[in-house]
Amino acid sequence: MDRAPESIRSILATDCGSTTTKAILIERRPEGYRLVVRGEAPTTVEAPFEDVTRGVLNAVREVEELAGRRILDGERIITPQNSADGVDLYLSTSSAGGGLQMTVSGLVLQMTGESAQRAALGAGAIVMDVIALNDGRRPYEKIRRLRQLRPDMILLSGGTDGGDVRRVAEMAEVLRAADPKARLGAGYELPVIYAGNREAAAIVRDLIGGRTALLVVPNLRPTLERENLKPARDAIHELFMEHVMAHAPGYRKLMAWSPVPIMPTPGAVGIIIEKVAKRDRLAVVGVDIGGATTDVFSVFQGVFNRTVSANLGMSYSVSNVMAEAGIANILRWVPFAVEEVDLRNRIKNKMIRPTTIPQALEDLVIEQAIAREALRLAFEQHKALAVGLKGVQTERTISDIVSQAESGASRVDLGELGLLVGSGGVLSHAPRRVQAALMMVDAFLPEGITQLAVDSIFMAPQLGVLSSVHEAAATEVFERDCLIRLGAVVAPVGPGRAGQACVAIEIEPEAGGPSRHRAAFGELALLPLPDSGTVRLKVSPERGFDVGAGRGRPIEARIHGGVVGLLIDTRGRRPFALPDDPAARIARLRAWNRALSVYPREV
Amino acid sequence: MAHAYTPGLRVTAAATVRRERRLPLKGEVLVASGEAVDAHTVVARTELPGNVQTVNLAARLSVDPARAEAALTRPVGSPIAKGEVIAAAKSLFGLATHRIESPVEGTIESVSKVSGQLILREPPVPVEISAYVRGTVAEVLPGEGVVVESRGALLQGIFGVGGETWGEIAIAAASPDEPLAAASLSADHRGRVVVGGAYVSHATLMRARELGVAAVVVGGFDDRDLRQLLGRDLGVAITGSEELGLTLILTEGFGHIRMADRSWRLLNEQRGRLASVSGATQIRAGVMRPEILIPADDARPEAGAEAHGGGLEVGSLLRVIREPYFGRIGRVVELPSELRELDTEARVRVLVVEFIAGGERAVVPRANVELIAG
Numbered sequence: 019m020d021r022a023p024e025s026i027r028s029i030l031a032t033d034c035g036s037t038t039t040k041a042i043l044i045e046r047r048p049e050g051y052r053l054v055v056r057g058e059a060p061t062t063v064e065a066p067f068e069d070v071t072r073g074v075l076n077a078v079r080e081v082e083e084l085a086g087r088r089i090l091d092g093e094r095i096i097t098p099q100n101s102a103d104g105v106d107l108y109l110s111t112s113s114a115g116g117g118l119q120m121t122v123s124g125l126v127l128q129m130t131g132e133s134a135q136r137a138a139l140g141a142g143a144i145v146m147d148v149i150a151l152n153d154g155r156r157p158y159e160k161i162r163r164l165r166q167l168r169p170d171m172i173l174l175s176g177g178t179d180g181g182d183v184r185r186v187a188e189m190a191e192v193l194r195a196a197d198p199k200a201r202l203g204a205g206y207e208l209p210v211i212y213a214g215n216r217e218a219a220a221i222v223r224d225l226i227g228g229r230t231a232l233l234v235v236p237n238l239r240p241t242l243e244r245e246n247l248k249p250a251r252d253a254i255h256e257l258f259m260e261h262v263m264a265h266a267p268g269y270r271k272l273m274a275w276s277p278v279p280i281m282p283t284p285g286a287v288g289i290i291i292e293k294v295a296k297r298d299r300l301a302v303v304g305v306d307i308g309g310a311t312t313d314v315f316s317v318f319q320g321v322f323n324r325t326v327s328a329n330l331g332m333s334y335s336v337s338n339v340m341a342e343a344g345i346a347n348i349l350r351w352v353p354f355a356v357e358e359v360d361l362r363n364r365i366k367n368k369m370i371r372p373t374t375i376p377q378a379l380e381d382l383v384i385e386q387a388i389a390r391e392a393l394r395l396a397f398e399q400h401k402a403l404a405v406g407l408k409g410v411q412t413e414r415t416i417s418d419i420v421s422q423a424e425s426g427a428s429r430v431d432l433g434e435l436g437l438l439v440g441s442g443g444v445l446s447h448a449p450r451r452v453q454a455a456l457m458m459v460d461a462f463l464p465e466g467i468t469q470l471a472v473d474s475i476f477m478a479p480q481l482g483v484l485s486s487v488h489e490a491a492a493t494e495v496f497e498r499d500c501l502i503r504l505g506a507v508v509a510p511v512g513p514g515r516a517g518q519a520c521v522a523i524e525i526e527p528e529a530g531g532p533s534r535h536r537a538a539f540g541e542l543a544l545l546p547l548p549d550s551g552t553v554r555l556k557v558s559p560e561r562g563f564d565v566g567a568g569r570g571r572p573i574e575a576r577i578h579g580g581v582v583g584l585l586i587d588t589r590g591r592r593p594f595a596l597p598d599d600p601a602a603r604i605a606r607l608r609a610w611n612r613a614l615s616v617y618p619r620e621v
Numbered sequence: 622m623a624h625a626y627t628p629g630l631r632v633t634a635a636a637t638v639r640r641e642r643r644l645p646l647k648g649e650v651l652v653a654s655g656e657a658v659d660a661h662t663v664v665a666r667t668e669l670p671g672n673v674q675t676v677n678l679a680a681r682l683s684v685d686p687a688r689a690e691a692a693l694t695r696p697v698g699s700p701i702a703k704g705e706v707i708a709a710a711k712s713l714f715g716l717a718t719h720r721i722e723s724p725v726e727g728t729i730e731s732v733s734k735v736s737g738q739l740i741l742r743e744p745p746v747p748v749e750i751s752a753y754v755r756g757t758v759a760e761v762l763p764g765e766g767v768v769v770e771s772r773g774a775l776l777q778g779i780f781g782v783g784g785e786t787w788g789e790i791a792i793a794a795a796s797p798d799e800p801l802a803a804a805s806l807s808a809d810h811r812g813r814v815v816v817g818g819a820y821v822s823h824a825t826l827m828r829a830r831e832l833g834v835a836a837v838v839v840g841g842f843d844d845r846d847l848r849q850l851l852g853r854d855l856g857v858a859i860t861g862s863e864e865l866g867l868t869l870i871l872t873e874g875f876g877h878i879r880m881a882d883r884s885w886r887l888l889n890e891q892r893g894r895l896a897s898v899s900g901a902t903q904i905r906a907g908v909m910r911p912e913i914l915i916p917a918d919d920a921r922p923e924a925g926a927e928a929h930g931g932g933l934e935v936g937s938l939l940r941v942i943r944e945p946y947f948g949r950i951g952r953v954v955e956l957p958s959e960l961r962e963l964d965t966e967a968r969v970r971v972l973v974v975e976f977i978a979g980g981e982r983a984v985v986p987r988a989n990v991e992l993i994a995g
Contacts, residue, residue: 157675184686187735195673195730195740221735329857334904338856362844363875364944369858370780370874370904374943374989375969381944382965449966618966 021098021106023488028105030081030089031480032074033283034061034112034272036310039070041077042477043085043105044484044495051491053499056475057081062268069268071275074110095275109276109487111479112269113283118142118258119201121169123149123193124239125176125185130214133239134175136403137213137247139324141254142285143171144311149192151185157192164196170262172198172208172230173250174222177215179240186218190225197229200261207231209257213238213250231261258282278487284313284324286482290496291315291439292322293485297493300436303462305393306476307442309333309372312392314400318429323404327396332444333372336388340365343391350596351387351460353607354380354621382449383621386457389444393461401428432465432591433511433566439501441473452544452614455504455582465511465591466566467557467575470504470582505547505580506555509587510563514539520563520588524556535586542610543586548579555584585614630910630991632883634890636775638914639759642750643766645669654761658752658769660787660897665750665766671743674725679737682710682719686737693739697729701741708739753785754897755916773917774891776872776884778838781900781911782851782860783868787814788835788898790891790915794818797885800877801839803828810834814896814913816888820877821869823849829867836868836898838888838913841878861901861911868900870911878948881940881993891915933992939974943989950993951976951983 029044029051039061043054057080062073075093082089088103089095096104120143124130127150138145146167149160174193176186193210200208210230212222219234226232233256235249259279263269273280281289287306295302295317304315310331315324329338340348345358364384368374376382440446440458448454455470477500485492510521520539526532528551537543547553557565558572567573589610597603611617648667652658678689690697692708701707707723723741730740756771791813793805801817803825811833821829821839823846829837848854851863872884896915903909933939937953955973961984962968970987 158673161673161675184736187733188738191731191733191736191738191740192675195675335857337854337858341854341856359843359845362848366780366844366847366855366875367943367947370902371942371991372904375967375986376965377943377963377986377989378945379964382967447967 023490026106026488026491028099029107029109029484029488029491030078030095030105031108031477031484032077032110033286033477033479034063034070034073034110035283036113037061039073039077040477040480041074041081042480043081043089044491046491050494050498053477053495055081055084056477057084063266067267069271070112070266071268071271074272107277107484107487109278109480109483110272111281111283111286111483112263112266118171118254118262118282119144119146119169120171120173120254121146121149121164121167121198122173123175123189124214125151125189127153129242130175130177130239132403133245133247134173134213134250136245136323137175137238137250138173138254139326139403140247140285140288140322141251141258142282142288142324143254144326144328149189151189160192161196164193164198168199168201170201170209171254171257172210173254174210174212175214175238175250177218177237177239178242179216179237181215181217183215183218183221186215187221187225190218190222194225194229200265209233209261211235211250211253211257213253231257233257255279255281255285278483281483281486283479284315284326286479287313288315288322288324288482290478290482290485290492292317293489293493294437294496295322296320298437301431301434302437302439303397303430303435304439304478305396305441305445305458305462306473306478307332307389307392307396307440307444309443310335312396312442314396316400316404316430318404318431318434321429323400323429325396325400325403327392327399330392330396332385332389332392332442333368335392336372337365337369339388339392339395342395348384348387348391350603351390351607352384353604353611354383355600355604356384379617379619380621383617385444386448386453389457390461393457397430397462401430404429432463432468433564435462435464435466435468437469437471438462438464439471439473441476441478446472446474446476450616451502451504452582452616455507455585456542456614456616459507459509459585459587463509463591463594464507465509466564467506467508467555467573467577469506469577470580470585471501472504473500474502475500503550503578503580504582505584506577507585507587508555508557508565509589509591510559510565511591512559512563512569513593514562514588514590516540519560521560521565521586522558523584523586524558525584526554526556528552537586537588539588539590541586541588542613543588544582544614545584545586547577547583549581551579552576553579630777630779632776632881632887634774634887635772635917637770637772638754638775639768639770640754640914641762641766641768642752643762644750645748647764648748650761650763650765650767652752652758652761652767654758656758657756658758659755660751660753660895662752663749664752664758664769667748668745669748671727671745672725673730674727674741674743676707676721676724676739676741677737678708678721678732678739681721682708683712684710684737687734689737689739690732690734693729693732695729697731700726700728702726707741751785753787753899754914755895771914771916774887774913774915776887776913778870778872778902778911778913779874780858780860781868781870781902782847782855782863783836783865783900784861784863785897785899785901786835786868787895788812790814790816790888790894790896792816792889792892797840797880797882801825801837806832806834808832814838814898816885818885819879822846826850826867826869830865834867836870836896836900836913838870838872838898840871840873840880841876842869842871844875847875858902858904860903861899863900868898868911870898870900870913873948874942876948883993888913933972933987933990938993939990940993941974941985941989942991943986946974946976946983946985949976949978954982 059076122134131150561570679686759770760768799818800820817839819840951974960968
């Protein structure tokens with residue numbers, strides 16, 4: 019992009035999703051960059067249109083109508099801004115057509131296989147399969163699988179630099195024998211990225227160079243102790259533009275409209291989460307729960323990770339949440355008796371008619387129970403992958419390295435987690451904000467002090483790609499117009515018995531004197547916070563309980579206010595358990611719901 | 622949003638349908654444009670490349686990978702039978718000979734000089750595709766398949782399991798709200814597409830399978846029974862490739878749900894006629910619903926009376942597709958333009974419906990209804 023960021027007066031950004039194309043208009047105002055309006059239109063990648071730009075133009079036309087100003091000249095976005103017409107910058111993200119689908123391979127599933135998976139996920143891909151020499155499948159099974167999958171791209175890794183080349187050659191031979199085809203169009207070569215042992219690069223080139231669009235980049239695991247994912251990720255973005263997007267209907271035209279490369283949607287969300295974490299020096303978890311998939315992003319110890327749970331979601335995938343979580347895990351969050359046959363049929367009816375919405379309060383409660391399990395499972399998957407060495411040099415003993423799969427020390431430390439951001443219909447559009455807060459707390463079980471927020475209209479993708487060219491504008495809009503601060507949760511860790519003294523809280527607003535509160539073990543309580551600004555919080559746990567500074571040690575923090583308030587969760591952590599007896603469980607859930615006014619009436 | 626979202630499943634006595642019959646890989650098309658085809662007519666054929674087997678010659682013969690090829694008993698590209706010696710090498714100063722037998726019948730494809738790995742390709746697998754529905758070949762896709770066009774009745778279900786099949790339509794329930802009973806099934810139903818009423822149990826479905834019924838069409842089915850049928854919980858609604866011994870199509874959904882009158886009437890009118898049935902369902906972007914196609918004997922032009930989708934108006938007949946009024950049928954009496962607050966406190970677009978049975982009125986979110994024809 020040629021233009022200096024400071025000179026940009028207006029920005030138009032679109033996100034082409036599988037079903038909807040969303041456009042936002044951002045303008046520079048005296049107080050900084052602000053979201054002006056948002057428009058949307060159905061995505062037009064599939065027949066009968068088969069041209070993504072139709073949907074983009076329709077969404078932009080809605081923006082024009084809502085903003086009352088001209089952005090298009092016929093079918094052209096006017097850039098730069100010319101008096102009141104047009105915009106200075108146009109950019110876009112895309113997950114249309116199922117997003118970026120990849121197959122990755124490594125030699126050892128838990129080592130290079132896992133590193134390759136992290137590289138692909140971090141770039142915004144859906145990983146269809148991880149193929150490794152030790153994945154338990156026989157070579158012919160691997161070959162058959164590679165032939166069945168029709169990925170957009172393959173990432174081939176394996177071996178440390180200077181290591182044995184024979185095993186790498188074996189994997190490349192498997193790939194050559196499979197002769198996999200690309201998903202979009204049989205008429206072009208499948209892009210393959212090789213990011214393994216550099217000594218084997220020539221062999222890999224000989225084996226598959228002539229049959230695929232091969233790109234060789236530096237090893238993503240140059241040594242056992244070091245992971246270097248950036249070159250592979252950059253190559254994924256490059257090939258996504260050059261090969262995948264260029265073959266998707268209408269994208270060639272769309273690419274010409276923007277001076278900034280089109281980015282895969284989840285890749286862009288990751289960028290904004292990473293930037294916010296860096297700016298506020300916080301460990302952040304972001305979750306986006308959609309109809310078909312749930313994405314989890316995290317930044318812990320400055321390290322970014324992203325996972326996508328491709329079949330956990332609230333409409334298309336709702337039945338899979340039941341299949342994976344089990345009916346008992348969903349029912350444990352429901353504060354009334356439900357017949358299993360009835361619950362199963364309800365969930366399947368939602369799956370076959372995914373656009374329906376809960377009308378009865380009981381139905382909303384069940385949907386929010388399912389959401390808790392979808393979020394919990396997605397977070398479990400995230401914790402399992404966000405492990406080990408990433409991008410930084412870590413001193414580890416050889417025994418750590420050997421036991422990597424077992425130890426799998428997750429980077430996700432719930433005690434360190436400073437901000438939890440939720441997004442997606444069931445969280446962003448929950449009728450009461452406290453419902454969103456409680457769903458996230460129940461699913462993620464944060465420990466100590468954690469701030470909570472929701473993304474109001476899911477514009478994180480557009481802000482992510484914007485942040486790559488104009489960070490200030492992206493973070494200003496993110497903070498002012500995208501993020502709705504809910505407040506925070508205080509959750510002491512440690513076992514206790516109901517009624518036992520657990521924690522004392524002191525809240526000191528920017529103006530006015532402090533207020534003090536006490537909570538016994540086994541409760542949920544809500545204390546008011548100002549909607550905006552910050553407060554100073556002092557949390558003093560009783561002996562045996564830990565809020566981040568050690569058992570019985572007090573902690574102080576400055577936190578943002580929020581529309582829900584400060585949730586005091588003394589229901590216990592490690593373990594957190596609900597009563598097994600159904601009557602006792604229902605009574606407990608009802609008491610907590612009453613305490614927080616979660617629902618308008620008792621269900 | 623000017624209109625409610627209505628999934629608009631097609632239920633019509635006179636439709637023209639085109640079904641693409643495409644090979645998984647390029648092959649040979651066996652019929653010509655304009656040719657009449659039956660459901661079972663093979664329209665195209667191909668051979669899928671055989672599976673690949675690998676044998677690590679270097680490791681098994683204890684030779685250097687660069688010399689593995691020299692150990693082959695016949696050159697790369699040769700055919701080889703299962704059990705035939707494929708490679709041999711001497712060891713122990715030439716005193717012992719290691720031999721490797723081919724694990725499969727196939728062709729020697731390659732031997733790697735780096736890993737010493739041998740790749741054997743099994744014989745190709747023939748694949749044929751049928752026309753699936755009686756009609757005419759409307760278009761030939763050279764080397765890939767054909768488009769078959771057919772005219773007749775079309776009924777789309779909401780969900781199905783099991784693949785493509787065909788058979789005569791038989792009615793085995795007295796009314797659309799009666800469940801299909803095992804006692805109503807007999808040996809006469811072998812190879813037929815059996816239409817029940819509101820519901821089928823797993824036990825009755827098993828009886829139908831025993832009798833060799835080709836497909837069962839009912840209003841509803843319990844998910845608990847679906848789990849038993851598939852042997853697993855169905856996670857994602859992508860079906861059609863199950864091998865169940867019969868195809869099941871639900872016209873309404875999960876639970877006991879009266880089959881819509883129009884569907885019931887249409888299927889009754891078509892009793893005794895040959896139907897092509899597919900349970901394939903895909904509920905994602907690019908939705909695919911299961912279908913029952915009943916080609917007409919005469920090529921009647923498509924009637925204009927088909928009712929599906931369309932806008933929602935006062936007087937429209939609809940069915941509620943979510944609790945608390947799930948399955949109830951009524952007419953729209955009011956379409957308020959402003960958002961209304963539901964029991965959940967969500968503010969959404971609604972309509973007021975007057976139920977046919979009972980005559981009471983209720984407010985329902987527009988997202989939770991589907992239009993049905995009278």
